[in-house]
Amino acid sequence: MDDIRVAVAYHTGYGKTGSLARAVADGVAAVDGATVDLIDVARLDERDWAALDASDAIIFGSPTYFGSLSAEMKCFFESTVDRWVDGPRWKDKLAAGFTNSKTMSGDKLNTLFDLLAFAAQHGMIWVGLDLYPGWHTAAGSPEELNRLGSWVGAMSQANSDEAPSVVPPTSDLTTGEHLGRRVAELAIVFARGRKAVAIAA
Amino acid sequence: MDDIRVAVAYHTGYGKTGSLARAVADGVAAVDGATVDLIDVARLDERDWAALDASDAIIFGSPTYFGSLSAEMKCFFESTVDRWVDGPRWKDKLAAGFTNSKTMSGDKLNTLFDLLAFAAQHGMIWVGLDLYPGWHTAAGSPEELNRLGSWVGAMSQANSDEAPSVVPPTSDLTTGEHLGRRVAELAIVFARGRKAVAIAA
Amino acid sequence: MDDIRVAVAYHTGYGKTGSLARAVADGVAAVDGATVDLIDVARLDERDWAALDASDAIIFGSPTYFGSLSAEMKCFFESTVDRWVDGPRWKDKLAAGFTNSKTMSGDKLNTLFDLLAFAAQHGMIWVGLDLYPGWHTAAGSPEELNRLGSWVGAMSQANSDEAPSVVPPTSDLTTGEHLGRRVAELAIVFARGRKAVAIAA
Amino acid sequence: MDDIRVAVAYHTGYGKTGSLARAVADGVAAVDGATVDLIDVARLDERDWAALDASDAIIFGSPTYFGSLSAEMKCFFESTVDRWVDGPRWKDKLAAGFTNSKTMSGDKLNTLFDLLAFAAQHGMIWVGLDLYPGWHTAAGSPEELNRLGSWVGAMSQANSDEAPSVVPPTSDLTTGEHLGRRVAELAIVFARGRKAVAIAA
Numbered sequence: 001m002d003d004i005r006v007a008v009a010y011h012t013g014y015g016k017t018g019s020l021a022r023a024v025a026d027g028v029a030a031v032d033g034a035t036v037d038l039i040d041v042a043r044l045d046e047r048d049w050a051a052l053d054a055s056d057a058i059i060f061g062s063p064t065y066f067g068s069l070s071a072e073m074k075c076f077f078e079s080t081v082d083r084w085v086d087g088p089r090w091k092d093k094l095a096a097g098f099t100n101s102k103t104m105s106g107d108k109l110n111t112l113f114d115l116l117a118f119a120a121q122h123g124m125i126w127v128g129l130d131l132y133p134g135w136h137t138a139a140g141s142p143e144e145l146n147r148l149g150s151w152v153g154a155m156s157q158a159n160s161d162e163a164p165s166v167v168p169p170t171s172d173l174t175t176g177e178h179l180g181r182r183v184a185e186l187a188i189v190f191a192r193g194r195k196a197v198a199i200a201a
Numbered sequence: 202m203d204d205i206r207v208a209v210a211y212h213t214g215y216g217k218t219g220s221l222a223r224a225v226a227d228g229v230a231a232v233d234g235a236t237v238d239l240i241d242v243a244r245l246d247e248r249d250w251a252a253l254d255a256s257d258a259i260i261f262g263s264p265t266y267f268g269s270l271s272a273e274m275k276c277f278f279e280s281t282v283d284r285w286v287d288g289p290r291w292k293d294k295l296a297a298g299f300t301n302s303k304t305m306s307g308d309k310l311n312t313l314f315d316l317l318a319f320a321a322q323h324g325m326i327w328v329g330l331d332l333y334p335g336w337h338t339a340a341g342s343p344e345e346l347n348r349l350g351s352w353v354g355a356m357s358q359a360n361s362d363e364a365p366s367v368v369p370p371t372s373d374l375t376t377g378e379h380l381g382r383r384v385a386e387l388a389i390v391f392a393r394g395r396k397a398v399a400i401a402a
Numbered sequence: 403m404d405d406i407r408v409a410v411a412y413h414t415g416y417g418k419t420g421s422l423a424r425a426v427a428d429g430v431a432a433v434d435g436a437t438v439d440l441i442d443v444a445r446l447d448e449r450d451w452a453a454l455d456a457s458d459a460i461i462f463g464s465p466t467y468f469g470s471l472s473a474e475m476k477c478f479f480e481s482t483v484d485r486w487v488d489g490p491r492w493k494d495k496l497a498a499g500f501t502n503s504k505t506m507s508g509d510k511l512n513t514l515f516d517l518l519a520f521a522a523q524h525g526m527i528w529v530g531l532d533l534y535p536g537w538h539t540a541a542g543s544p545e546e547l548n549r550l551g552s553w554v555g556a557m558s559q560a561n562s563d564e565a566p567s568v569v570p571p572t573s574d575l576t577t578g579e580h581l582g583r584r585v586a587e588l589a590i591v592f593a594r595g596r597k598a599v600a601i602a603a
Numbered sequence: 604m605d606d607i608r609v610a611v612a613y614h615t616g617y618g619k620t621g622s623l624a625r626a627v628a629d630g631v632a633a634v635d636g637a638t639v640d641l642i643d644v645a646r647l648d649e650r651d652w653a654a655l656d657a658s659d660a661i662i663f664g665s666p667t668y669f670g671s672l673s674a675e676m677k678c679f680f681e682s683t684v685d686r687w688v689d690g691p692r693w694k695d696k697l698a699a700g701f702t703n704s705k706t707m708s709g710d711k712l713n714t715l716f717d718l719l720a721f722a723a724q725h726g727m728i729w730v731g732l733d734l735y736p737g738w739h740t741a742a743g744s745p746e747e748l749n750r751l752g753s754w755v756g757a758m759s760q761a762n763s764d765e766a767p768s769v770v771p772p773t774s775d776l777t778t779g780e781h782l783g784r785r786v787a788e789l790a791i792v793f794a795r796g797r798k799a800v801a802i803a804a
Contacts, residue, residue, distance in 0.1 A: 126518075137361055147305065149305055311519050319469050389796075395792055397798070398792055537707065552709075562739050
């Protein structure tokens with residue numbers, strides 16, 4: 001059986017993007033043959049960098065602050081330049097993204113584009129969310145999956161006056177979990193395919 | 202008193218972006234000294250083109266379909282090339298944008314970027330939404346202004362199974378109205394300023 | 403040997419995006435085991451739709467007009483709604499994008515985001531360009547690969563007063579060819595991986 | 604005569620965005636009645652914050668690193684939250700943006716969107732570049748204004764192996780200067796208009 005590793009590399013300011021990150025990681029861990037590394041980019045150590053380098057896929061998560069990724073997340077991105085100049089070493093890994101803010105739309109799409117532009121420069125392959133949108137009918141509810149309507153990555157919304165133990169709501173966390181599972185499953189497909197192609201060659 | 206004219210140039214597929222367009226136009230019309238031209242770009246005639254050319258500001262509105270502006274809206278954009286090649290004739294008009302889709306986020310920000318990129322190429326000046334976001338607290342409600350959290354332009358969300366007489370909801374329409382009023386007020390400031398500068402010169 | 407099929411679905415206004423499309427298609431065709439369908443979306447027939455549906459990957463190409471994808475390309479996108487509502491039927495295909503305009507930057511990135519947002523809504527997996535940028539040193543030249551510096555997709559620049567037989571230049575065409583080859587190779591890996599996973603299950 | 608103040612708030616990593624910032628500032632200073640404050644956001648002191656608060660317009664400049672604004676620039680953005688929560692105090696200032704990278708396109712548009720999304724959240728009014736594109740004909744040259752083709756803001760390209768005393772080239776600097784002049788002239792129009800409207804009220 002192929003063992004694949006997926007890193008979830010996130011920054012969280014008040015814990016809410018962190019809650020979403022844990023949900024994404026749970027989705028990865030639920031897949032047979034997948035191992036997850038949950039990495040807080042504000043506290044990177046050598047083991048984290050080794051996990052990132054060894055991963056088959058990296059899922060990037062950042063809060064949306066003032067319409068783009070957080071400065072802390074961007075610091076992490078800038079510090080990957082060593083992986084880029086001589087390789088690029090992260091080429092052909094799968095990548096995906098998620099973001100949280102306090103409002104429903106909240107310019108979160110722009111943060112996902114920031115994450116994606118970074119991953120594209122590293123030569124990574126971008127996996128989005130394959131979920132129909134929820135919460136768009138008269139009888140619809142915020143409890144539906146993909147309730148915000150996002151496909152480039154997973155979005156969550158967390159009330160500004162509630163604790164990360166309560167928000168983002170279950171539907172957003174489950175949506176994030178779905179993204180984690182999807183990335184892990186595709187990483188297995190990819191790893192198997194590479195092995196098959198290598199054997200045939 | 203300066204009389205200024207603001208055109209609201211929109212496309213609507215099922216009437217919902219049209220409802221938002223009317224709200225934006227109402228906001229313009231509520232401003233003393235402002236005249237509004239509500240223009241359906243799928244039915245442009247010579248009078249509409251004259252109104253667009255004569256306007257101090259144009260507010261562009263499009264549904265978001267599959268993550269970007271509608272083909273019909275883009276047809277209109279492409280047909281403005283005559284205003285661009287010899288001038289550009291729309292330079293320094295104010296511009297703004299709005300968009301509707303069935304979901305809360307729904308990639309609507311990308312449509313606003315499409316509208317803005319077009320306006321920027323024409324040398325127009327972009328006016329966004331100066332409203333704090335709503336609906337982001339435990340006690341918050343969808344009835345609050347700017348309930349989706351958007352600033353590049355106005356966003357509305359309309360349930361897919363309800364009629365344009367009912368959706369988008371009042372809060373989104375009032376948000377659109379606010380954008381119309383803001384653009385008209387700023388167009389007056391600009392027109393007054395131009396006159397003052399011309400007199401001084 | 404796995405036979406995979408890659409569709410190159412493009413719109414061209416004056417033939418320049420068409421030249422790039424042919425280069426991308428050549429890149430696909432150069433890969434052992436890959437078949438290419440070059441599809442002009444302004445002239446779609448039933449066979450084209452069948453090819454799109456049967457493809458392992460679709461590479462989308464559009465000119466950049468006024469800062470976003472062309473109206474013709476967007477018409478095509480809107481006509482795919484049948485593939486989306488009941489499935490979505492294009493889910494997990496690979497996707498990629500390219501665009502041409504007359505200037506070096508020319509807001510082409512926004513067109514790539516338009517293409518990508520569409521593909522993401524269909525649940526497709528996005529493959530970017532894994533090439534270091536060219537033409538950024540004192541001794542650098544426009545003949546270098548990825549001379550414009552683009553990774554979300556392939557960009558080309560075509561002088562406005564030259565014919566599509568001459569522009570875009572060879573470096574841009576070769577960059578497009580590289581994208582086609584890359585997508586085809588990854589489509590084979592994916593197809594092999596799916597087969598391996600299916601057998602294991 | 605109205606005296607208006609324009610702040611140029613920039614980050615530079617290796618001095619190249621700094622060169623562009625000085626050109627933009629020169630453009631502001633060339634306008635009769637305009638005063639410029641050139642502010643390096645990595646070294647903000649109380650006087651800089653006072654200048655930002657007192658300005659009629661702020662022009663934001665950042666290098667493009669890995670496809671988005673620099674972490675240092677984003678740190679500055681995040682530190683403006685005090686100006687936003689109680690007001691917003693920067694509302695209705697004019698805003699504009701510029702960015703440098705080593706390649707021609709180089710995802711710089713995404714950085715401009717990052718800058719713009721920030722300004723929009725503050726309720727600022729966005730001024731783009733009103734220049735026809737250059738360098739897009741057989742006889743065209745990199746010495747033409749707006750040689751990269753950008754309108755949302757000003758772009759420059761600086762060879763990676765040359766010093767900020769030599770790159771970005773004159774055409775890009777002159778393009779930046781044009782943006783500075785344009786913003787200053789429009790800030791005067793705006794200030795005059797506000798005064799006229801206030802007197803009339």
